[in-house]
Amino acid sequence: MTRTAHLCCLLALLVAGLAQGIGSSLRAQDPGTRPLELKEVFRLFQIQFNRSYSNPAEQARRLDIFTHNLAQAQRLQEEGLGTAEFGVTPFSDLTEEEFGQLYGHRRATGGIPVGRKVGSENQGASTPATCDWRKAAGIISSIKDQKNCKCCWAMAAAGNIESLWGIKHHQSVEVSVQELLDCDRCGDGCSGGFVWDAFITVLNNSGLASEKDYPFRGDTKTHRCQARKYKKVAWIQDFLMLPDNEQIMAHHLATHGPITVTINMKLLQQYQKGVIRAKPSTCDPRQVNHSVLLVGFGRTKSVEWAETGSSQPQSRRFTSYWILKNSWGADWGEVGYFRLHRGSNTCGITKYPLTARVDLPVKKHPVSCPP
Known part of the structure; x- marks a missing residue:
């Protein structure tokens, strides 16, 4: 198994256990400390998609965005009418506005x-x-x-x-x-x-x-x-x-x-x-x-x-x-x-x-x- 495939499988396993808990935590607006598992998932995400950030403050901001996106993916999974699966992607550290600005064209x-x-x-x-x-x-x-x-x-x-x-x-x-x-x-x-x-x-x-x-x-x-x-x-x-x-x-x-x-x-x-x-x-x-x-x-x-x-x-x-x-x-x-x-x-x-x-x-x- 290649390094990328191994990271992908490991990410999937960790996210499967985290997503529901993260979604419940955010819905309850729980300000508690991020679990160590979440930080590990984010670290693996950074390795897999070659992400690095300019300073600790930006790292923390991107972790917050990543956490929000995992919760959003869980909500989409629960609300979905089809068979789609949602979760970690190459765009999981971007806000919805950033994603639209970077990859969409004008309407x-x-x-x-x-x-x-x-x-x-x-x-x-x-x-x-x-x-x-x-x-x-x-x-x-x-x-x-x-x-x-x-x-x-x-x-x-x-x-x-x-x-x-x-x-x-x-x-x-x-x-x-x-x-x-x-x-x-x-x-x-x-x-x-x-x-x-x-x-x-x-x-x-x-x-x-x-x-x-x-x-x-x-x-x-x-x-x-x-x-x-x-x-x-x-x-x-x-x-x-x-x-x-x-x-x-x-x-x-x-x-x-x-x-x-x-x-x-x-x-x-x-x-x-x-x-x-x-x-x-x-x-x-x-x-x-x-x-x-x-x-x-x-x-x-x-x-x-x-x-x-x-x-x-x-x-x-x-x-x-x-x-x-x-x-x-x-x-x-x-x-x-x-x-x-x-x-x-x-x-x-x-x-x-x-x-x-x-x-x-x-x-x-x-x-x-x-x-």
Whole structure:
């Protein structure tokens, strides 16, 4: 077992015993001394996620935040309507405000740019029960880590273009996220943007370079656009927004490929694994601030027992879910992915379902005046 895996297992064991007690203590507003076990959990968290603080006062403040977040994770676990598990994550020493400022983008105040096509689908068309584009070779690229750069919008758009290009042209590509940041005229680079900003940049630049030629830096500096220096490896014809309907989204996903969505990321700070299903009061579907790639859907089976000690199940229930690719590295969530309940607009997943239309560039014929 690797050192990281060992630390992860040890953290999980310690947190399991602490979380309920911490939650009860905070609910009772107990000002008592922090248990030694909690300090040990925090120490292991610091080792696993390479955290250090400038002085003892900051260390103590981060311990307080960590304690609050563990209690919050316990409350989410108790209130959860799905199968999600919440607990220690790479963001457990951040306040909710810090988390939003570091990893969310600004909220949209209007719709997508005027003149863009709005998609429509046949709601009565047959949709498969499950779909997972990760199982198709060369379609979904590796999990990326946006680090301190608020570029989820660019990474989601890049993933959309990559997957659609692979499906249509049977050619695996990884496009440059850095080009989207450096050459973007509508968004604000590492300070945030929207998926449609990325698509407009691709259209303006007549395609995108490869990630290999124009690599992601992961810093917040403003860099000069280098788009003209590199060969383009993928192009788009246009982009469209799908109707805010989960059945239509599922059908388009199954028949055309992955799409981008923008959600309320509030519950992702404490998320570890499972299917998130939240009430609007817990995860407001109107306040979306994080863009990700929707890569599939499925369902889990759960069994309810008739009574304690009974060997016969009372009923079998299925939980439908979406599969989403995040941009916070493979150490977060389900190896970089997470799942949201499908059918309840959980965390606003139907707010902005956007996708590009990829194709090879069209050759423009010269125009001449008639004789």
